[in-house]
Amino acid sequence: xxxxxxxxxxxxxxxxxxxxxxxxxxxxxxxxxxxxxxxxxxxxxxxxxxxxxxxxxxxxxxxxxxxxxxxxxxxxxxxxxxxxxxxxxxxxxxxxxxxxxxxxxxxxxxxxxxxxxxxxxxxxxxxxxxxxxxxxxxxxxxxxxxxxxxxxxxxxxxxxxxxxxxxxxxxxxxxxxxxxxxxxxxxxxxxxxxxxxxxxxxxxxxxxxxxxxxxxxxxxxxxxxxxxxxxxxxxxxxxxxxxxxxxxxxxx
Amino acid sequence: xxxxxxxxxxxxxxxxxxxxxxxxxxxxxxxxxxxxxxxxxxxxxxxxxxxxxxxxxxxxxxxxxxxxxxxxxxxxxxxxxxxxxxxxxxxxxxxxxxxxxxxxxxxxxxxxxxxxxxxxxxxxxxxxxxxxxxxxxxxxxxxxxxxxxxxxxxxxxxxxxxxxxxxxxxxxxxxxxxxxxxxxxxxxxxxxxxxxxxxxxxxxxxxxxxxxxxxxxxxxxxxxxxxx
Numbered sequence: 001x002x003x004x005x006x007x008x009x010x011x012x013x014x015x016x017x018x019x020x021x022x023x024x025x026x027x028x029x030x031x032x033x034x035x036x037x038x039x040x041x042x043x044x045x046x047x048x049x050x051x052x053x054x055x056x057x058x059x060x061x062x063x064x065x066x067x068x069x070x071x072x073x074x075x076x077x078x079x080x081x082x083x084x085x086x087x088x089x090x091x092x093x094x095x096x097x098x099x100x101x102x103x104x105x106x107x108x109x110x111x112x113x114x115x116x117x118x119x120x121x122x123x124x125x126x127x128x129x130x131x132x133x134x135x136x137x138x139x140x141x142x143x144x145x146x147x148x149x150x151x152x153x154x155x156x157x158x159x160x161x162x163x164x165x166x167x168x169x170x171x172x173x174x175x176x177x178x179x180x181x182x183x184x185x186x187x188x189x190x191x192x193x194x195x196x197x198x199x200x201x202x203x204x205x206x207x208x209x210x211x212x213x214x215x216x217x218x219x220x221x222x223x224x225x226x227x228x229x230x231x232x233x234x235x236x237x238x239x240x241x242x243x244x245x246x247x248x249x250x251x252x
Numbered sequence: 253x254x255x256x257x258x259x260x261x262x263x264x265x266x267x268x269x270x271x272x273x274x275x276x277x278x279x280x281x282x283x284x285x286x287x288x289x290x291x292x293x294x295x296x297x298x299x300x301x302x303x304x305x306x307x308x309x310x311x312x313x314x315x316x317x318x319x320x321x322x323x324x325x326x327x328x329x330x331x332x333x334x335x336x337x338x339x340x341x342x343x344x345x346x347x348x349x350x351x352x353x354x355x356x357x358x359x360x361x362x363x364x365x366x367x368x369x370x371x372x373x374x375x376x377x378x379x380x381x382x383x384x385x386x387x388x389x390x391x392x393x394x395x396x397x398x399x400x401x402x403x404x405x406x407x408x409x410x411x412x413x414x415x416x417x418x419x420x421x422x423x424x425x426x427x428x429x430x431x432x433x434x435x436x437x438x439x440x441x442x443x444x445x446x447x448x449x450x451x452x453x454x455x456x457x458x459x460x461x462x463x464x465x466x467x468x469x470x471x472x473x474x475x476x477x478x479x480x
Contacts, residue, residue, distance in 0.1 A: 138426045138429055139426075145426065149409065152413040152414075152419055166409060173427055177426065179430075
């Protein structure tokens, strides 16, 4: 009965089918990301009340926190895709893992930049060797290592497999780094938004934050679809389905 | 193929690597010289005040040894890869992981052990108090094999690429953050007269874990990198 689900997943693993699927998903995801992002920004920058101590400066969290969530989420997604790529040798999973890395690195970079913009008026410094900041910086280096290793190989599939293995080593490393730098030095506030138990944040600040979180997820999906499509065309350059697409483009 | 027992194969790999390292004694001195030069540059850059040097001595020695090891790591599988003996090792009937473990041990004996031997000299040049020396040496004895094991996995991953020096540094940095934190934590605690057994125990736990897992990961990485 529910046989169509595994069948659909298997079909989706084939590059030409995923190419069409991603092409269909991308505009919707992009539109949803733009719409939700605009709503969240309006809610966060205009509707949400001022903070009692930080006044308007706290409003950067509507960018900073969703980006920080995404930096970890994308690393997790990359690790899952890497695992699939290494265990079942799915070509599409390799592409998804390797195209996730630059997006994740960008989100990590935005997190670091917005954090230091907020840190200057609040903590009085652009950068401090606090545990969370250091973990985020290490995460950025992990992303850069994966990207660097991928591009160091001449054979792209071999490079993708090696970089996927590095991503898996990294996912073991992330909690260890987080624990060790916490033990080393900490200044950053703890989590205020919780899945279990009540959040320590006012509701009219929470909803723009969660909306922005969904918007960044949609953006990631749209960006990933676009990148994977381009990469698949390049990787499968000699295949029939790519040639047919190229011919259709020429005729149009 | 005769089914030589694993222990004999391991001993053969270890002896071969140590003999090869001994034949190229000049290369062995390079990391030590590098560490000496880096440690000499710090007083020039920071000024020769005893109090300042004393405060940073432990950390400087640790980072210097780490950098010298990073320099030597690149060559761990280089010559074996070039003459094809690494492929022979992969094809051999014995499991790959213990054989690679022996190669890592040989590499540690050839590069890290001389660095640990000169570490008291480096520490003395930077006026580290003699009472801290046991903590520093113990931390180095636990941290350097850990770095060798972690580094070996990454070197194996880059085995199929041509230029890997800077890339290796970029990949190793996130992995060595916890090692540096705990090793430096032990030295700093000893310097302040606090008990320093906890960070050393963490280093030991990390080493025990890496001893089991790193050769296995190294074998997987090498198969990926050589599988063209």
